[in-house]
Amino acid sequence: MTGDIGAFLYTFDRGILLVVNDTLRNPLFDLLMPVLSNKWLGLTMAAVVIPLLSIRYGRRAWPVIALAVLTVALSDLGAGLIKHAVQRVRPCHVIAEVNLLAGCTRSFAMPSNHASNMFALAGAIGVLLPGWRWALLILAAGVGYSRMYLGVHYPADVLVGALWGGGLGCGIALTARWLLPTTWMPRRTARSKPSGRDPTSGL
Numbered sequence: 001m002t003g004d005i006g007a008f009l010y011t012f013d014r015g016i017l018l019v020v021n022d023t024l025r026n027p028l029f030d031l032l033m034p035v036l037s038n039k040w041l042g043l044t045m046a047a048v049v050i051p052l053l054s055i056r057y058g059r060r061a062w063p064v065i066a067l068a069v070l071t072v073a074l075s076d077l078g079a080g081l082i083k084h085a086v087q088r089v090r091p092c093h094v095i096a097e098v099n100l101l102a103g104c105t106r107s108f109a110m111p112s113n114h115a116s117n118m119f120a121l122a123g124a125i126g127v128l129l130p131g132w133r134w135a136l137l138i139l140a141a142g143v144g145y146s147r148m149y150l151g152v153h154y155p156a157d158v159l160v161g162a163l164w165g166g167g168l169g170c171g172i173a174l175t176a177r178w179l180l181p182t183t184w185m186p187r188r189t190a191r192s193k194p195s196g197r198d199p200t201s202g203l
Helices: 002-023 027-037 041-086 113-128 130-149 155-179
Strands: none
Touching: 002 130, 002 155, 027 041, 027 130, 041 113, 041 155, 113 130, 113 155, 130 155
16 A cells, blocks of 8 residues: 555656656746756855845844855755655656756755755745745745756655755744844844833823
8 A cells, every 4th residue: 555655656756747847848948947956056146145135234134144054054964864864866867758958966866955955045034034035935946946847856856855945944044033132133024022002002
């Protein structure tokens, strides 16, 4: 029974992968998806986002930046440990029909570090700076989709990476927002405290 369920889930996983990797292929995504999966994307983002945050929030941006870096580092470490525990082989090594637009590394597949790290970043900054939430979530989803489009990860690899990274990012950010002094954080993210004023006093 367990074997039948596992076979069904793998067939489903494989089927979605081939739809994304083959059926939905198009010239625009052939150009865009390798960019979203490029290892330099994170450094490029940092070079753009860090100055923007510093200009917008001043010194209050630095705790957010530090927490984001810590979150991504822990996400990457944890995903790597899970990879070696699960030892799932990448689809580009076992499915002949996969179209490869980039290389296929020898590292294991489950979970996707790309998805884990991007969703960790989106979760952490999205909690601390809600105005950035949707842009980062869309970017993270695009990175996850690119891993399937390039044929280097199954959908389940991306999903597990997103859940691990996103959960970690949100958890760290919520904890930091509760523990750190409000003067350390951008004003829009500081937790509200009771003022002690009677809401009916002005009536």
